[in-house]
Amino acid sequence: MNERILDSFTKDALETARANNTYRSMRLMETPESSCVKIRMPDGASQEQILLASNSYLDLANIDELKQAMAQTVLEWGTGSGGARLTTGNKTPHQELEEFIAKFKGEESAITFNTGYMANVGTISALCGKNDFIFSDELNHASIIDGIRLSRAKCFVYKHNDMADLQRVIQEADKSRAYAPTLPAPRKLIVTDAVFSMDGDLANLPELLRIAKENDCLLMIDEAHATGVLGKTGRGLAEHYGCAHADVTVGTLSKTVAAEGGFVAGKQQLIDFLRNKARSFIFTTAMAPAVAAAACNNLRFIDAHPERVQNLRDNVKFFCDALRREGVNVDLSPSAIVPIVIGDEAKAMQVSAKLQEQGILIPAIRYPTVVKGQARLRASLMATHTQEQLQTAASIIAQAVKEGV
Ligand SMILES: Cc1ncc(COP(=O)(O)O)c(C=O)c1O
Structure with missing residues (x-):
């Protein structure tokens, strides 16, 4: 293996990504996709999380x-x-x-x-x-x-x-x-x-x-x-x-x-x-x-089961209303995706990490997936979230966004 040649292809890109807070790594989930999951935390422990990040909007993966x-x-x-x-x-x-x-x-x-x-x-x-x-x-x-x-x-x-x-x-x-x-x-x-x-x-x-x-x-x-x-x-x-x-x-x-x-x-x-x-x-x-x-x-x-589609819609409304009551500026989403724009890449990462510590899983989405300076929490809802889960999440998110961490 010629490490110098490998470096010429890969090293700068990785260093730039780290410096710009755009370096990507994967989170390990230890349970199936559902509205509540367990993930491996940085210290190696398992922690339960309310999942507000899935594309499995009707929560059908685990029925x-x-x-x-x-x-x-x-x-x-x-x-x-x-x-x-x-x-x-x-x-x-x-x-x-x-x-x-x-x-x-x-x-x-x-x-x-x-x-x-x-x-x-x-x-x-x-x-x-x-x-x-x-x-x-x-x-x-x-x-x-x-x-x-x-x-x-x-x-x-x-x-x-x-x-x-x-x-x-x-x-x-x-x-x-x-x-x-x-x-x-x-x-x-x-x-x-x-x-x-x-x-x-x-x-x-x-x-x-x-x-x-x-x-x-x-x-x-x-x-x-x-x-x-x-x-x-x-x-x-x-x-x-x-x-x-x-x-x-x-x-x-x-x-x-x-x-x-x-x-x-x-x-x-x-x-x-x-x-x-x-x-x-x-x-x-x-x-x-x-x-x-x-x-x-x-x-x-x-x-x-069209009622499941309706449950999803009801959950989106409940969640957006709860966030707004808590002082977070979001529009009522017509879909299952609720963006909470933070702006700065590093700050979005910090807010997301803070939420994870508190049992709420919402990834920060950054450049190049979204425009530079438009980093956001991309919350996505499932038909099976309970109102209690959504209210808890809204309160914790509002607190983290206000504190700016
Ligand atoms: C709008 C859009 N189109 C296409 C895709 C690709 O779909 P798939 O994950 O099945 O490759 C995605 C997401 O991954 C998407 O968000």
Whole structure:
């Protein structure tokens, strides 16, 4: 091993991250994902924590009935799929899952990927190429950004949720096209998170649909934090607004659905196209059949239990109200994500560590995940938090934020 060469690749980056308070390390959780967990503290002891940091918003990861159903599918289907979907990996549970996703989302068809990240990267890079235009919200998730980079399309970033700015960049793109009349007409794609993962606010789907139609754009939304959360029955952003669907709906099976994987739902032709062209679908081994079956069972559970979606919404309101009563400045979140902006990176880290000592687990989110100077506590709620847990957490958070530690 040539340590000098390894240093030249890695040392500066690590030292810079440490100096900027952006060095990342992992916390060890010693119990399954649930509203209350045990974590390993820096001194090696286990400590119970109220978990306000999970993406498992309906708290489905640890329900006996769903765990037993998954265990049964392992016994039936074994531990792995053994091949890519287009070779030997496509098993009955994969097909059943895709059929159910299409039904749940009210679409003609669906395709699954091994992660939501792979769904975004594969879909965008299949739909767009070098001569195309992509219009992207400035706060879109990293997997969308990486998909755009991979596509090599020309990207026009518009201000967060600013529909006038979106129209401005579309006009700018159309004008730039006038200088290249010999090239084929570019395809135009608008892409946005449905729920913004660090702010918890929503994309304006009715306006996006209108702008996409008026400007001949395809519209793609990423419902990673919307499926199982938005709308009366958790079907997502279109149900929330009571409007039409986007042309391309991406989602993940690893957050609210509490399994693993990603999906795209839409017209049959779109899904056939992705099955033929999305490289992150084609050139990888299919997810384990038991994981596909677990995702399908869990989605069926969401479909059968809309009251759980309502419990989540009630909890978000209770928590935001409690924080405000305690003097913390937060808006009522329309999703399960409640950002508590601290600003300074080091201070956000200190507040988060202080809360952890007091039994409240909320990670600090810092640059580069959010803009520099906008470090925050990203609280996320579950349908199963009790009001007592939420009130306790709100009081302790308010105290830590006020003291500034
Ligand atoms: C908005 C958004 N899209 C996509 C993803 C990726 O999903 P997955 O974790 O299934 O890869 C995430 C989170 O990880 C996300 O927050």
